[in-house]
Amino acid sequence: xxxxxxxxxIVRQIPPGTVATYGQIAELAxxxxxxxxxxxxxxxxxxxSDIPWHRVVNAKGTISESPERYGSDHLQRVLxxxxxxxxxxxxxxxxxxxxxxxPADRESSL
DNA sequence: CTAATGACGTAGA
DNA sequence: ATCTACGCCATTA
Numbered sequence: 175x176x177x178x179x180x181x182x183x184i185v186r187q188i189p190p191g192t193v194a195t196y197g198q199i200a201e202l203a204x205x206x207x208x209x210x211x212x213x214x215x216x217x218x219x220x221x222x223s224d225i226p227w228h229r230v231v232n233a234k235g236t237i238s239e240s241p242e243r244y245g246s247d248h249l250q251r252v253l254x255x256x257x258x259x260x261x262x263x264x265x266x267x268x269x270x271x272x273x274x275x276x277p278a279d280r281e282s283s284l
Numbered sequence: 285c286t287a288a289t290g291a292c293g294t295a296g297a
Numbered sequence: 298a299t300c301t302a303c304g305c306c307a308t309t310a
Contacts, residue, residue: 176308177306177307178307178308207305209305210304210306211305211306214306214307214308
């Protein structure tokens, strides 16, 4: 079990139609304040992985775009919209409506 | 062992 | 709202 494995386990539990922030994942993974690690971890994830990486966005509610992603950032938006997540005209998600709330019994399923 | 590498968050201007 | 600066660290070559 590596640190990144923990992060992937959390991400795998995000339900369709909802999104989580990097910071949120970090805290659930017992890595408070280390949101970057979550980003670093997701960077390693293959786009065709079984991990719903597209449900993770930054605290601003926007998709973190980067040249290093070679378009997977645009794909992320497409996948989210396919699940019913709407973006406003500035490309931001209304986190208040779609933000995932981790179930209290999450730990029992680990 | 060392060096390079990145999907963030927050605070202040 | 938008921008800059800085902290932070596991994984890979």
